[in-house]
Amino acid sequence: MKRKSIYWIYWILALCGLLLATSLFSLCTGSVGIPLKKILEVIFTGKGTTEYSIIFNVRLPRIILGFAIGGALALSGVILQGMFRNPLVEPYTLGISGGAALGVCLNIIFRLYQTFTVSTLPLFGFLGALLVILLVYFLSIKKGILKITELLLTGVMISFISSSLIMLIMAVSRAEDLHGIIFWIMGSLEEPNLILIKLALLISTIGLIISYLFWKDLNAFLLGEEEALHLGINTERTKRLLFILSSFLTGCSVSVAGIIGFVGLVVPHFIRMFVGTDHRILLISAFLSGASFLIFCDTLARIIISPLELPVGVVTGILGGSIFIYVLSKKQIILGGK
Amino acid sequence: MLKVENLTCGYDLKFNLSDINFNVNKGEIVGIIGPNGSGKTTLLKAITKVIKPKKGRILLYDKDIQEIEIKDLAKKVAVISQYSEIGYITVEEFVLLGRIPHYKKFQFLETKHDMEIVKKCMILTDIFKLKDRFMGEISSGERQTVLIARALAQEPELLLLDEPTTHLDITHQIRILDLIKRLNKELNLTVIMVLHDLNLASEYCERLILINEGKIHSIGTPEEVLKYQIIEEVYKTIVVVEKNPISLKPFVLVVTEEARKRSN
Numbered sequence: 001m002k003r004k005s006i007y008w009i010y011w012i013l014a015l016c017g018l019l020l021a022t023s024l025f026s027l028c029t030g031s032v033g034i035p036l037k038k039i040l041e042v043i044f045t046g047k048g049t050t051e052y053s054i055i056f057n058v059r060l061p062r063i064i065l066g067f068a069i070g071g072a073l074a075l076s077g078v079i080l081q082g083m084f085r086n087p088l089v090e091p092y093t094l095g096i097s098g099g100a101a102l103g104v105c106l107n108i109i110f111r112l113y114q115t116f117t118v119s120t121l122p123l124f125g126f127l128g129a130l131l132v133i134l135l136v137y138f139l140s141i142k143k144g145i146l147k148i149t150e151l152l153l154t155g156v157m158i159s160f161i162s163s164s165l166i167m168l169i170m171a172v173s174r175a176e177d178l179h180g181i182i183f184w185i186m187g188s189l190e191e192p193n194l195i196l197i198k199l200a201l202l203i204s205t206i207g208l209i210i211s212y213l214f215w216k217d218l219n220a221f222l223l224g225e226e227e228a229l230h231l232g233i234n235t236e237r238t239k240r241l242l243f244i245l246s247s248f249l250t251g252c253s254v255s256v257a258g259i260i261g262f263v264g265l266v267v268p269h270f271i272r273m274f275v276g277t278d279h280r281i282l283l284i285s286a287f288l289s290g291a292s293f294l295i296f297c298d299t300l301a302r303i304i305i306s307p308l309e310l311p312v313g314v315v316t317g318i319l320g321g322s323i324f325i326y327v328l329s330k331k332q333i334i335l336g337g338k
Numbered sequence: 339m340l341k342v343e344n345l346t347c348g349y350d351l352k353f354n355l356s357d358i359n360f361n362v363n364k365g366e367i368v369g370i371i372g373p374n375g376s377g378k379t380t381l382l383k384a385i386t387k388v389i390k391p392k393k394g395r396i397l398l399y400d401k402d403i404q405e406i407e408i409k410d411l412a413k414k415v416a417v418i419s420q421y422s423e424i425g426y427i428t429v430e431e432f433v434l435l436g437r438i439p440h441y442k443k444f445q446f447l448e449t450k451h452d453m454e455i456v457k458k459c460m461i462l463t464d465i466f467k468l469k470d471r472f473m474g475e476i477s478s479g480e481r482q483t484v485l486i487a488r489a490l491a492q493e494p495e496l497l498l499l500d501e502p503t504t505h506l507d508i509t510h511q512i513r514i515l516d517l518i519k520r521l522n523k524e525l526n527l528t529v530i531m532v533l534h535d536l537n538l539a540s541e542y543c544e545r546l547i548l549i550n551e552g553k554i555h556s557i558g559t560p561e562e563v564l565k566y567q568i569i570e571e572v573y574k575t576i577v578v579v580e581k582n583p584i585s586l587k588p589f590v591l592v593v594t595e596e597a598r599k600r601s602n
Contacts, residue, residue, distance in 0.1 A: 005447060085424075215446075216441060219435060220435065220438050222424050222427070222435070223422075223424070224422055226383075226419070227419065229386070229387070229388060229408060230386055230415075230417040231412050231435065231492070232407075232408050232409035232410070232411065232412030232413070232438065233408070234408060273426065276426045276427060276428070276431065277426050277427045278431060280447075
C-alpha cells in the first residue's frame with residue numbers, strides 16, 4: 001500500500017520534472033536562441049531587453065497556454081475513454097470540435113470579427129461547441145437514461161455533419177476568408193489575448209480538480225456501466241457530469257487554440273501503459289504529460305521551418321502517432337485476452 | 339432475507355417478468371433455471387436495481403430495495419456477471435475494485451483494512467499467487483475466480499451470479515461451483531445463481547426456481563423441479579431423468595432425434 005503511494009509520488013515528480021524541462025527548452029529555443037545559462041539572468045535582471053520581452057511576451061504565454069490546452073485535452077481524453085470503455089474515443093469524437101469550427105467559420109465568412117472584435121472568434125467557437133454538446137446530450141437521453149453508445153454515435157454523426165458544413169462554407173467562401181478558416185482549423189497556440197490564456201489555465205486546473213471527485217466512479221466504470229452500479233455508483237449522475245465536464249474542457253480548448261488533434265487520444269493511451277488503469281494516478285499523469293507533450297510539439301512547430309511556423313496539430317499528429325507506434329511495437333502489451 | 343413479492347418488470351417488449359413471488363432464506367443456495375429468453379437475467383437485474391419493477395416489490399431484510407441507497411445495497415449484495423476485457427490491471431488491483439462501496443466520501447487511498455480484506459479474499463479463493471499478474475494474462479477459469487474474489491471484497495451477504503460456468507471446461511466448472519459452495523458454508527453467504535446446466539444446478543443448489551416465459555413455472559428442491567414431465571413441457575425437449583448414483587440428485591439426460599427414432 002505504502003509502496004504504491006510512494007511509486008505514485010515519484011512518478012508525479014518525474015512528470016513535473018519533464019514538464020519543467022520541456023518548458024525550459026521551449027523558453028530557450030526559437031528564432032532568437034537564449035542559452036539556458038542566461039535564462040535566469042534575463043528573468044531577474046533583464047527587464048527592458050529584447051530577450052526579456054521575448055520570454056515574457058512571446059514564449060511564456062505560449063507555454064502557459066500549451067500547459068492548459070494540452071492538460072485539458074489529455075484529461076478529457078482519459079475521462080471519455082474511461083467512461084466509454086473505448087480506447088479510440090477522444091475529445092473530438094463527440095463532434096465538439098466540429099461545432100466549434102463551424103461557429104468560427106460562420107464568424108469569419110460573415111466578417112463578424114471585423115464588425116465586433118477578433119475576440120469574438122473564440123466566443124463563437126465556444127458557442128458552437130456548446131450547441132453541439134447540448135444537442136448530443138439531449139439526443140442521447142432516452143427515457144431519462146443517458147445511453148452511452150448513442151452518445152458516441154450521435155457525436156460521430158454530428159461531427160460528420162459539421163465537417164461537411166465547414167467544407168460547404170469553404171467551397172463558397174472568398175479566398176481571404178479561406179485562409180483564416182484553414183489557419184484556425186489547423187490550430188495554434190498563438191494567442192494575443194492574455195485574459196483568454198489565464199482563463200484557459202484556470203478552467204483546465206479546475207477541471208483537473210473536479211475530475212478527482214470522480215476517481216472512484218471512473219475506476220468502477222472500468223468494469224462496465226452495470227457493474228459500476230453494482231459497486232454502488234450512481235451511474236446516471238456520473239455519466240452526465242463526466243460528459244459535461246469533459247466536453248466543457250474540450251470546448252474551451254478548441255475555442256481558444258483551434259483543433260489540435262491527437263493529444264487527447266494518444267497521451268491517455270500512452271500513460272495507461274505505464275501507470276495502469278487506476279484513475280487516481282492516471283488523471284494527473286495524463287494532464288501533466290499532455291501539457292509537456294503539447295509544449296514540446298509547439299516548440300518544434302516554431303523552430304522546424306523558422307522563421308515560419310508549422311501548425312502545431314501537424315506536429316502532434318506526426319510525432320504522437322510515430323512515438324505511439326514505436327512504443328506499441330517495443331513494449332509487451334497486455335490488453336487482455338489471448 | 340430476500341423476499342420478492344408480485345414482481346412485474348421488464349423492458350418494453352421482451353424478457354418481461356410477471357407475478358414473481360419467492361423467498362430466499364439466509365445461507366441458502368438458490369438456482370434460477372429456464373430456457374433462453376425466459377427472463378432469468380432480468381430477474382437478477384431487478385434484484386440489483388438495474389431495472390425498476392413496474393409492480394410489486396423486492397425486500398431485502400424486510401426493506402424495499404428501492405428505498406435502499408445503491409451504495410448501501412452494494413455493501414450487502416455483490417454481483418458477478420460476465421467478465422469484459424480491461425487492459426493493464428493486475429489481479430490485486432482488480433479485487434481492490436470491490437472495496438469501492440466501502441470508501442468514505444472523500445477517501446483517496448485505500449486503508450490497511452481494505453488491503454487486508456483484499457488479501458483475505460484472494461487467499462480464500464486461492465488466487466493469492468496470481469496477485470501481480472495482469473487480468474489479460476490469466477486463464478478464463480482463473481479470471482472467473484478473480485471475479486468471485488472481487489465480489490467477496492465487497493463483504494456481501496448475498497451473492498448473485500449470472501451463469502458463472504459458461505465457457506469453462508468441467509474442471510473449472512466444478513472448481514468454481516465447489517468454491518461457491520465452500521464460501522456458502524464458511525461465510526454463511528446466501529447465493530442466487532442463474533445456471534444453464536440443469537445437472538450442475540441439481541448438484542449444487544438446495545432449491546431451484548424454474549422460470550418459463552416470464553413466470554415462475556415451479557419452485558422447490560431439485561427432486562421436485564427436475565422431473566421429466568416438467569422439463570419436457572418447459573424446454574420442449576425429450577429428456578430422461580435419472581439419479582446420480584453418488585449424490586442421489588436428479589440427473590437430466592438428453593435424447594437426440596436419432597436415438598428417439600431408433601428406440602421407437
